[in-house]
Amino acid sequence: MLNIKEGSVTHWAIRVVGALLLVAFIVYIPTQSETARIGQFASGFTLIIAAMSLNLVLGYTGQISIGHSAFFGIGGYTAAILIRDHGWSPGYTFYAAAVIAFVVGCLIALPVLRIRGAYLALVTLAVAVLFPTLLRWRKLEWLTSGAQGIDSVKYDELPVWPILGELKGRDGRAVFAYWLGLLVLVVTFLICRGLVKSRVGRSLVAIRDNETAAAVMGVNITRTKVIIFGISASLCALAGVLSTLSSGVVTPDGQYVTLLGSIIFLLIMVVGGAGTLSGPIIGGLVYVWLDNTTRGIGTDSKGIVGYVFGWTNQSPATLILGLALIVIMLFAPTGLVGLIRKISRRIVTVTPRAITTE
Amino acid sequence: MERLLQYVFDGLSFGAIYALLALGLVVVFRGTGHLNFAQGEMAMFCTFVIWQINDWGVPLVFAVLIGMLFGFLLGAGTEATVIRSVAKKSPGGVFVVSIALFLGLNSLASMIWDRSEGYTMKSLFPNKPEDFVRILGAEWRYKYIGVLIVALALMGMLFLLFSKTKFGLAMRSVASNPESARLVGVPSGLVLAASWGIAASMGALSGALVGGINGQITPSLMFTVFIYASAAATLGGLDSPGGAVIAGLLIGVGEQLAAGFAPGWIGQDLKLSVALISIFVVLLVKPSGLFGSLKVERV
Numbered sequence: 079m080l081n082i083k084e085g086s087v088t089h090w091a092i093r094v095v096g097a098l099l100l101v102a103f104i105v106y107i108p109t110q111s112e113t114a115r116i117g118q119f120a121s122g123f124t125l126i127i128a129a130m131s132l133n134l135v136l137g138y139t140g141q142i143s144i145g146h147s148a149f150f151g152i153g154g155y156t157a158a159i160l161i162r163d164h165g166w167s168p169g170y171t172f173y174a175a176a177v178i179a180f181v182v183g184c185l186i187a188l189p190v191l192r193i194r195g196a197y198l199a200l201v202t203l204a205v206a207v208l209f210p211t212l213l214r215w216r217k218l219e220w221l222t223s224g225a226q227g228i229d230s231v232k233y234d235e236l237p238v239w240p241i242l243g244e245l246k247g248r249d250g251r252a253v254f255a256y257w258l259g260l261l262v263l264v265v266t267f268l269i270c271r272g273l274v275k276s277r278v279g280r281s282l283v284a285i286r287d288n289e290t291a292a293a294v295m296g297v298n299i300t301r302t303k304v305i306i307f308g309i310s311a312s313l314c315a316l317a318g319v320l321s322t323l324s325s326g327v328v329t330p331d332g333q334y335v336t337l338l339g340s341i342i343f344l345l346i347m348v349v350g351g352a353g354t355l356s357g358p359i360i361g362g363l364v365y366v367w368l369d370n371t372t373r374g375i376g377t378d379s380k381g382i383v384g385y386v387f388g389w390t391n392q393s394p395a396t397l398i399l400g401l402a403l404i405v406i407m408l409f410a411p412t413g414l415v416g417l418i419r420k421i422s423r424r425i426v427t428v429t430p431r432a433i434t435t436e
Numbered sequence: 437m438e439r440l441l442q443y444v445f446d447g448l449s450f451g452a453i454y455a456l457l458a459l460g461l462v463v464v465f466r467g468t469g470h471l472n473f474a475q476g477e478m479a480m481f482c483t484f485v486i487w488q489i490n491d492w493g494v495p496l497v498f499a500v501l502i503g504m505l506f507g508f509l510l511g512a513g514t515e516a517t518v519i520r521s522v523a524k525k526s527p528g529g530v531f532v533v534s535i536a537l538f539l540g541l542n543s544l545a546s547m548i549w550d551r552s553e554g555y556t557m558k559s560l561f562p563n564k565p566e567d568f569v570r571i572l573g574a575e576w577r578y579k580y581i582g583v584l585i586v587a588l589a590l591m592g593m594l595f596l597l598f599s600k601t602k603f604g605l606a607m608r609s610v611a612s613n614p615e616s617a618r619l620v621g622v623p624s625g626l627v628l629a630a631s632w633g634i635a636a637s638m639g640a641l642s643g644a645l646v647g648g649i650n651g652q653i654t655p656s657l658m659f660t661v662f663i664y665a666s667a668a669a670t671l672g673g674l675d676s677p678g679g680a681v682i683a684g685l686l687i688g689v690g691e692q693l694a695a696g697f698a699p700g701w702i703g704q705d706l707k708l709s710v711a712l713i714s715i716f717v718v719l720l721v722k723p724s725g726l727f728g729s730l731k732v733e734r735v
Contacts, residue, residue, distance in 0.1 A: 199531065345535070348529075408521060
């Protein structure tokens with residue numbers, strides 16, 4: 079059992095070493111790994127951003143939403159349409175998507191204000207199911223290209239970033255998606271951190287814990303809920319833009335545009351730890367790792383894995399995911415972050431600095 | 437007039453199925469306050485079990501009964517093992533667990549019954565081309581009539597169970613105040629497990645009915661039906677069984693009418709959207725559904 083004072087030399091040393099290890103890891107992946115691994119991390123970043131956006135609404139404010147896949151789709155489609163039909167440069171589509179999703183998010187939040195709990199879950203479920211059918215609607219085909227989706231960004235049209243050197247072909251695209259994803263991830267993280275650690279964040283938590291009490295203490299419930307929903311929607315749209323830029327294609331059946339996307343965002347947030355800043359990051363990395371490990375399981379698997387799953391020719395990935403989720407809810411209901419905190423508290427404790435009034 | 441009647445007939449049968457599944461949602465919600473996202477997938481899994489038992493040579497009627505029993509055990513077992521202990525730790529966690537069940541059951545079914553073209557399911561009712569009665573020019577197929585009768589009969593039995601039996605009284609007492617119910621000696625754990633079981637076995641029946649109408653079952657059998665059912669439960673009010681039935685029938689008839697009379701605008705692709713948008717509008721005016729009771733909150 080170790081006891082460290084906040085701001086002491088040991089404390090700073092641990093922080094610096096931790097930061098250096100993180101930077102080393104971040105640089106190691108795109109320079110030393112194979113293309114597939116880089117791509118996995120890039121898509122992981124996209125999912126982390128989406129889970130972070132959901133965290134603002136669900137984790138901090140306590141509003142269930144399983145409709146975030148629609149905002150993801152709005153981002154993806156905004157980018158694709160602007161690039162294909164209007165010749166926009168990919169970078170600017172982030173701003174457009176964020177603005178559009180903010181407006182749509184606020185518009186959806188307004189009627190949803192009166193609805194709570196299970197009703198809210200079902201209404202947002204309706205949003206998630208409605209969105210892909212709208213994309214496929216014949217009357218909107220001029221905009222969305224219907225079921226076939228939009229193929230917008232070509233491999234050779236990626237912007238040049240001198241700092242990354244020459245990016246070509248599949249490898250180049252993966253490296254590009256990695257750094258772009260990381261950049262947007264950092265921006266999203268900073269926005270969330272700024273919100274959560276401020277007056278806004280405290281009013282969100284107050285609303286989550288007791289809405290009436292929050293109102294009594296002077297929190298403007300309507301304004302806070304609507305704006306946070308809008309911000310959350312626009313952050314989720316950023317993830318959608320990223321996904322379009324890195325894969326080049328959006329379709330109404332895209333994994334994250336449909337209800338399944340909302341479920342995955344929710345899952346990542348819960349596994350990592352709802353209502354924590356680092357939760358979505360840890361959850362996202364674990365999800366991508368689990369997903370890629372279990373997808374490989376098939377009839378040709380050897381050893382105990384082959385023995386357990388050898389009888390079927392379908393991938394057991396989703397089954398394992400479901401079981402893992404149940405186990406986490408049973409044994410670590412506060413998510414992995416809660417678990418890590420609990421364990422690390424047994425080993426190291428940090429004594430906070432005494433508050434002095436000068 | 438003919439067309440109108442035709443749409444109403446078809447709509448009533450589909451609506452009865454939605455109502456059946458929606459009732460499952462309501463029974464669970466009333467008992468425990470939780471939303472069972474896996475209601476549809478439990479029903480789908482039971483339908484495959486029914487198919488399997490039928491395939492082994494057991495007559496379909498008995499297979500359905502065994503499937504409903506299996507559903508009861510599946511639902512009650514899930515509640516007693518997983519749901520209860522998660523609910524104790526974090527109430528919001530139950531919703532997450534039901535999502536996990538949704539994913540897990542769907543995946544497990546597609547692993548066990550892995551023929552990608554699906555499996556042929558027989559209907560419980562006569563289903564030859566000439567099996568229909570003609571009422572005012574509209575054809576009412578026996579299989580649709582059968583579905584409607586079976587669904588309504590089961591709902592009637594359920595209402596009797598709720599209102600006339602000791603078990604129903606226990607269920608209502610647990611729903612209204614679990615603490616007090618336990619204090620006066622109601623075995624609340626048993627009641628909760630039983631309500632999940634009843635919900636799942638109604639799901640099994642609705643699955644078998646859907647399978648019979650479609651003639652084909654795949655692991656995505658119940659997904660759209662579940663969306664309709666959840667729309668019905670929301671529209672009727674999550675804690676109102678009567679509301680779920682009325683809303684289910686309304687949605688069933690409404691979607692047929694909308695798709696039939698506005699084929700250019702709505703048609704088959706958008707009829708689901710009609711149901712979803714209608715719940716949006718209703719909830720705007722009445723946040724707890726048409727027949728749901730408003731929850732009084734204390735600070």
